[in-house]
Amino acid sequence: MTGPAASDPVYRTDALIARDIDAWLELHRHKSMLRFITCGSVDDGKSTLIGRLLYDSKLIFEDQLAALEADSRRVGTQGEALDFALLVDGLAAEREQGITIDVAYRLFATEKRKFIVADTPGHEQYTRNMVTGASTADLAVILIDARKGVLTQTRRHSYLVHLLGIRTIVLAVNKMDLVDYDRTVFDSIVADYRDFADRIGIGAFVAIPISGFKGDNITEASANTPWYEGPALIHHLETVPIETDTDQARPFRMAVQWVNRPNLDFRGFAGQIASGVVRPGDAVRVLPSGKTSTVSRIVSLGGDLDQAVAGQSVTLCFADEIDCSRGDVIASASAPPQVADQFEATLVWMGEEALLPGRAYWLKLGTRTVSVTLQPPKYKVNVNTLDHLAAKTLELNAIGVAEITTDRPIVFEPYADSRTLGGFILIDKLTHATVAAGMLHFSLRRAQNVHWQALDISRDMRARQKGQTPRVLWFTGLSGSGKSTIANLVEKKLYSQGLHTFLLDGDNVRHGLNKDLGFTDADRIENIRRVGEVARLMTDAGLTVLTAFISPFRAEREMVRAMMADGEFIEVFVDTPIEVAEARDVKGLYAKARSGQLQNFTGIDSPYEAPEAPDIHIDTTVTGPDEAAEQIVRWIFDASG
Amino acid sequence: MPGLTHLERLEAESLHIMREVVAEARKPVMLYSVGKDSAVMLHLARKAFYPAPPPFPLLHVDTTWKFRDMYALRDRMAAESGMDLLVHRNPEAVERGINPFDHGPQHTDMWKTEGLKQALDLHGFDVAFGGARRDEEKSRAKERIVSFRTASHGWDPRRQRPELWSLYNVQKARGESLRVFPLSNWTELDIWQYIQLNDIPIVPLYFSAPRPTVIRDGLILMVDDDRFPLRLGEEPVMRSIRFRTLGCYPLTGAVQSEAATLPQIIREMLLATTSERQGRIIDKDAGDASMEKKKQEGYF
Numbered sequence: 001m002t003g004p005a006a007s008d009p010v011y012r013t014d015a016l017i018a019r020d021i022d023a024w025l026e027l028h029r030h031k032s033m034l035r036f037i038t039c040g041s042v043d044d045g046k047s048t049l050i051g052r053l054l055y056d057s058k059l060i061f062e063d064q065l066a067a068l069e070a071d072s073r074r075v076g077t078q079g080e081a082l083d084f085a086l087l088v089d090g091l092a093a094e095r096e097q098g099i100t101i102d103v104a105y106r107l108f109a110t111e112k113r114k115f116i117v118a119d120t121p122g123h124e125q126y127t128r129n130m131v132t133g134a135s136t137a138d139l140a141v142i143l144i145d146a147r148k149g150v151l152t153q154t155r156r157h158s159y160l161v162h163l164l165g166i167r168t169i170v171l172a173v174n175k176m177d178l179v180d181y182d183r184t185v186f187d188s189i190v191a192d193y194r195d196f197a198d199r200i201g202i203g204a205f206v207a208i209p210i211s212g213f214k215g216d217n218i219t220e221a222s223a224n225t226p227w228y229e230g231p232a233l234i235h236h237l238e239t240v241p242i243e244t245d246t247d248q249a250r251p252f253r254m255a256v257q258w259v260n261r262p263n264l265d266f267r268g269f270a271g272q273i274a275s276g277v278v279r280p281g282d283a284v285r286v287l288p289s290g291k292t293s294t295v296s297r298i299v300s301l302g303g304d305l306d307q308a309v310a311g312q313s314v315t316l317c318f319a320d321e322i323d324c325s326r327g328d329v330i331a332s333a334s335a336p337p338q339v340a341d342q343f344e345a346t347l348v349w350m351g352e353e354a355l356l357p358g359r360a361y362w363l364k365l366g367t368r369t370v371s372v373t374l375q376p377p378k379y380k381v382n383v384n385t386l387d388h389l390a391a392k393t394l395e396l397n398a399i400g401v402a403e404i405t406t407d408r409p410i411v412f413e414p415y416a417d418s419r420t421l422g423g424f425i426l427i428d429k430l431t432h433a434t435v436a437a438g439m440l441h442f443s444l445r446r447a448q449n450v451h452w453q454a455l456d457i458s459r460d461m462r463a464r465q466k467g468q469t470p471r472v473l474w475f476t477g478l479s480g481s482g483k484s485t486i487a488n489l490v491e492k493k494l495y496s497q498g499l500h501t502f503l504l505d506g507d508n509v510r511h512g513l514n515k516d517l518g519f520t521d522a523d524r525i526e527n528i529r530r531v532g533e534v535a536r537l538m539t540d541a542g543l544t545v546l547t548a549f550i551s552p553f554r555a556e557r558e559m560v561r562a563m564m565a566d567g568e569f570i571e572v573f574v575d576t577p578i579e580v581a582e583a584r585d586v587k588g589l590y591a592k593a594r595s596g597q598l599q600n601f602t603g604i605d606s607p608y609e610a611p612e613a614p615d616i617h618i619d620t621t622v623t624g625p626d627e628a629a630e631q632i633v634r635w636i637f638d639a640s641g
Numbered sequence: 642m643p644g645l646t647h648l649e650r651l652e653a654e655s656l657h658i659m660r661e662v663v664a665e666a667r668k669p670v671m672l673y674s675v676g677k678d679s680a681v682m683l684h685l686a687r688k689a690f691y692p693a694p695p696p697f698p699l700l701h702v703d704t705t706w707k708f709r710d711m712y713a714l715r716d717r718m719a720a721e722s723g724m725d726l727l728v729h730r731n732p733e734a735v736e737r738g739i740n741p742f743d744h745g746p747q748h749t750d751m752w753k754t755e756g757l758k759q760a761l762d763l764h765g766f767d768v769a770f771g772g773a774r775r776d777e778e779k780s781r782a783k784e785r786i787v788s789f790r791t792a793s794h795g796w797d798p799r800r801q802r803p804e805l806w807s808l809y810n811v812q813k814a815r816g817e818s819l820r821v822f823p824l825s826n827w828t829e830l831d832i833w834q835y836i837q838l839n840d841i842p843i844v845p846l847y848f849s850a851p852r853p854t855v856i857r858d859g860l861i862l863m864v865d866d867d868r869f870p871l872r873l874g875e876e877p878v879m880r881s882i883r884f885r886t887l888g889c890y891p892l893t894g895a896v897q898s899e900a901a902t903l904p905q906i907i908r909e910m911l912l913a914t915t916s917e918r919q920g921r922i923i924d925k926d927a928g929d930a931s932m933e934k935k936k937q938e939g940y941f
Contacts, residue, residue: 014911014912017908017911017912018908018912021904021905021907021908022904024908025834025837025904025907028834029646029648029834029838030646031646031647031648032644032645032646032647033645033646033647033650033651102783102801103783103803104782104783105775105782105825105826106775106782107775107776107826107828109647109828109830113647114647114828114831116826128803129803131803131805132803132804132805135805135806136805136806136807242644244644245643245644245645248644257657257660257661257664258660258663258664258690260690260691260692260693261693262692262693262694266692268692270660270689270690271660272653272656272657272807299691299692300688300691301687301688301691302839309645311644311645311649311650311653312645312649312653313652313653313654313656313657313660313689315691326664350803362812364808364810365808367661367664419806420806420807423805423806423808424808425805425808425810427810427812432810432812432813432814433802434802434803434804434805434810437803437805
């Protein structure tokens, strides 16, 4: 086994450390940091390479080395030699199965740079992990087994790192020791890869013949590859320009994370600078409002700063008192970013449950979280052939392009210009899981061109005129549970008390507004979305709205709740067990569903997700319709105080 | 302008994480263990929210067996930062007099793992900052910066949320909680360099001085108070020692050293041949997967 000598120049110089630690520390104060990702197929030797980098950078201590030697003999795959892979396969579950199941981040350093390596598994099903690792990387090392050449997985990994915007790529042709350091093998792999790289738009890459196991061309030029004149891997990694440094040259942008207001005399806006440089005196614009001011101070614990640059986390003060809060973007006044609410975006689906077009998800971009709905994908990408395929949805690990609409305008930049203001995640509103990573391409129309009608009469004024608090009483329950019956009774009682009400009934709406919709999951979602929008308009008009819809999915009920002002959405669960509803079968629908004449019938072959914490719960097996209506009316008057 | 240095990038990332989490959390808290990592984390928190004090309290999950110097620095830093200090001691462990001499692994389990869960539940904290680093231990390398825990505080490595760009998903249901590690990407060397550059106060035990010690089971242990039960024939001996990591004094091995300044400490660390956690007994309880198992049970 070849290891670096103690005097190896790229790693820490122990002689200087021993002789003059102050000089060494001064040197190291100015180190830069590079984040990179390693991608390769299952047996390309990725873990071995990373283990080797850690070992060569002397991050492996004697006690760990002793453990490694013992492990190598016990479960290693390299005979008597050290199995570096065992250094990085961290979890017990992985060591037992000999696989890597998740993204791991490894840290090591040379004399010039600190490195953070995202180590991601090469398995087919883990696109999600690779995209995660690539999202924060400045550079990608694509590993190829010299014996196998460019594989389907190589193409997939390259496509993904390119998709995530990594423009600095290293092609590490590994296991050169197993092909006798043959130059023709190396050259033909590089030629194959260049063909493919050209096709997907990867401009330049640096190819290096290595052996992670033997150590060739890792820290220094190997005597085994005299025909190779390029840099050793480490030398390249520690001298290659860091892409994020170029962010400084772009216009100033900072998403506001936190408004710092310890007392009435201080108001600062904290955030991490996405691009550009800021100095006191700079004219800035706050988006989406468009208000302008001037930076008066850059506040920091050690004293005010003269300037701050991309990547730094700072607190800014303005010369004027203008509105600015979390989620807003502070930008150069003369070159502000765009504001829009409809986009085309690439999505990498990461949720166990597939994308549901029309369903509302949370979208987080910068420091802004908004509600968003997605159109059915325009296409999905076969990551092996790069073909575009027709798609109605995106499943776990699928990549596709879709149009998205946010519920209010957001500040953004195309992902190609800014990872920070162009990359977003989607969050499931119920499970809170991160279900997708997205990259904005462009806005479909500029929201600033869509003028909201300025209304002189406000919704508050309308509600006041009617002397009531606008509300939506949302009745949900199985078909035949008694929703419409109870809702009708409630409306009569409210009317007699002088309230202004309106009842939206499922069957009636399907004869008009929603007659174009069927009963598939997607149509059910659209049905509820439209009803929600209508109900919202009616609350704007100051009405108390009653709705009676099966509305089987929690997510859609939550979507409607999110449309309404706080406290205006009242979920009423009309709880009738399926046996009871089926026994009643007022409309004869259960019989039809059982006999197969009706498809997608809730409770039979389509699910009903009962509310977990309804505002009002009516158990119809113990409460009759009149009593239930009385209970709901009492609740409303109690809530109105 | 040149690009940022590695310490500037690390600092900016940590500040971003803390602000992001605090902006979206209901009731955050910072776990403060008084070690060097905690010292850096506290400094970063003060920097993130300056000129306001950090908008959350410090929580010390106490075992009653920490070094006396640690208690002193803890109280001083809480006062200096203007933050509330909450100290939790597992009442059951207090009552049963759980100690590292008589109760072995139960000591860590009851005081620290159980104590932490109790404290979080007691105050209803939904987010806890911790100072763990990815270079410390193999299972740490796979944990997220924002680590999701179930209502019973469990960690399921297969159910972690993907963490993209610098976008942290801090959403959760009631009862569920998050452990957040702003120092994930720092190494031991980064920590020391940052302490030096920013003149951050740390426990004097990190610096070498003559201290009363005994050698037991291959570890140099400091006799920090008279609760240390000396075995037959054991006599405390003054040795010039310091600590690379600090925990309960009967469980923390010292190293013989003359390093009395930060640069000397860093030099010693760089030239050291054993890893930082080796002086701790905690990782050796259950073989390979010890830390992974503890985390699944709710340990930090």
